[in-house]
Amino acid sequence: MSDVIVIGGGLAGLASSVALAQAGVTVTLLESRPRLGGRASSFEDAATGELIDNCQHVAMGCCTNFRHFCRATGIEASFRSERELFFVAPPTLELSVRPRICRFSAMPLPAPLHLAAAFLRLSYLSWQEKLALARGLKALARERSDATRGKNFADWLAEQRQPTNVIERFWWVVLVSALSESLDRVSVAAAQKVFVDGFLANRHGWEVWLPTVPLDELYSGQLTQWLTSHGVEVRLKSGVERLVLENDRVTAVELRNGERLSAQQFVLAVPQHRVRSFLPDEWHNKPPFDRLDQLETAPIASVHLWFDRPITQLPHAVLVGRLSQWMFNRSKVPSETDLTQSSEPGTRNYFQIIISNAREVAKRPQAEVIAEVVAELKAIWPEAALAELRHSRMIVEHTAVFSPLPGSEDLRPAQQSPIANLQLAGDWTQTGWPATMEGAVRSGFLAAENVARSFGRETRMLQPDLPVSWLNRWWMGRVRLSATAGE
Known part of the structure; x- marks a missing residue:
């Protein structure tokens, strides 16, 4: 019998398994599908026979926990860092004119000045629009969370009198890509996370990290080898039917084939809309499970x-x-x-x-x-x-x-569930991050910390954020950033 059973082989479940294995805890990882990776997975295209990713997954330099996860498991070598982005200017009325491609890269200056020239090179914004953008970024960096609670980002931009071109050609472009929502369905806090942590806080935070191999090779190949070599039992095609509870504790999981597996601790790392299906009926209407379906x-x-x-x-x-x-x-x-x-x-x-x-x-x-x-x-x-x-x-x-709607933070549960030996893991839990690979890994590390603590092992698994530059600490003054002090 393993110490811990982790249900779900997406990034959150993988991060929990890796962290617990490093802490010397025995783990069984259950995944219903034939591959690990969850949403970050690949499939075979029937027409070509190629293994292709279902969707391009991207990390950034500010994703300190995801990058630590990659380093710890040896898969970091299968990523490349892009220190230059290419923005293609909007189409013009003259269809015969090819759009200009603007190079976006950092200068060797401390944050937030490192990207000043990059913003200036966005040729499809006028000088007045670039100045308005600079004012907007500064206002967002200084914004206090209590002043914007419940407010959507479209309304905030209107209050800041951001020009339409700036909204459509910068704010919209970055945020929709990062959060997959329209600006009227994004909280100010979520937007602040993207721009402050991603662009302003540290000169390396904006850099893009891309996998150089199909995701299946990363997670079902390299990572599976790491897990098994570190004592984790990986069981694919092992769908869980339900959690077995006695006296408000999980005692076992019952697989779809009727097999039961016991452990002392359990991590449920599945999408939020599936959580209640694993629980007995009497738990469905208890918080926080009763509000998970409200997360759009x-x-x-x-x-x-x-x-x-x-x-x-x-x-x-x-x-x-x-x-x-x-x-x-x-x-x-x-x-x-x-x-x-x-x-x-x-x-x-x-x-x-x-x-x-x-x-x-x-x-x-x-x-x-x-x-x-x-x-x-x-x-x-x-x-x-x-x-x-x-x-x-x-x-x-x-x-x-x-969806990072205003008020959605109140719907996200902590990793420690009301059931003492059951942890929740997923980017939808309380991580301080929107739905990203970084958020998924953070949730897995936080769940693993709670599990390790139950075995008497006080292990810090969550990694610190990138340090904030000295200039930023002066520029933003009293604003409390998520990143730690230091250079």
Whole structure:
């Protein structure tokens, strides 16, 4: 019998398992599917035979716990850091004019000055609009949470008199990509988290981290090997039917095949809308379980495109003012099958387009969406205009993330549930972060800390945030940041 049973092999469950294994606790990890990774997973495309990610997953430099998780398990080598972003200017009325591509990178200056030149290079904003943006960022950094409680970010921007162009070409672009919600459905606190931690607090916080291999290779391959080598029993295709409770404690889990497994402690790392299905009926209407269904979710769509030739050498691009929001060049991500004949050995001409806040997109015919996306790419890059589309598919994750609505923080439960030996883990729990890989890992570490404490092991597993620059501490004055002091 293991000390702990972790239910769910997504990032939260994986983080709990890793942290507990490092603390010397024996763990059994149960996953209903044949692969680990949860939403961060891959599947085989039937037409090409390729293993492709359901959606491009991105971390940032400010994701200290996710990066620690990757270092601890040896998968960090399968990520690359992007220290330059490429913003494609909005389309103009002159269709024959190719949009300008603005390079966004840091200078060797302390935060928040490190990105000053990057903002100035956004050529599709006027000088007046750039000044308004600077004022807005400073106001957001100084905003106090008690003054914005219950307020949505669209209203806050209106109060700050942010110009329409700045809202549509900057605030909307960044926040919808990060949170997958429209600005009127985003709390000021969530927006503050993205911009302060991601752009302002530390000069490395904004850097983008991308996997260089399919997610399945990371989690079902490399990470599974790490877990088993550290004593974790990983059981795939082991769906849990229910938790068995006696005297308000979990005594066992019952699998769908009728098998029962016992442990001293349990971590339930599943999506919030599934939690109550594991519990006896008498617990369904008790807090915090009774309010989990009130956490709304948002969809993300990904459009996968294979061309007969490269359409751009850029590794990625932020597409401003279009249906397409991000382009990721996945051509050099290893794959067993090479669909195109014109590509160099070991490469594919494969590109993934991300559309967050995809409620309306999900209602449209997929062929129509794909055609619009391809037309946008052809209008940006001359190579795309000459390329032949060989294969395409569109995937919609209807419950990709929880929506950071004003008031949603009050619905997020702590990791310690009312059941003494049951922890909750998932990016939807109280982590201080929106729905991200960082939030998922934080929840797993926090749940693992509680479990370790129950065994008499006071182990700090949650990692500190990036330090705040000395200039930021002066610039923001009395504002309390999530990051720790120091340089």
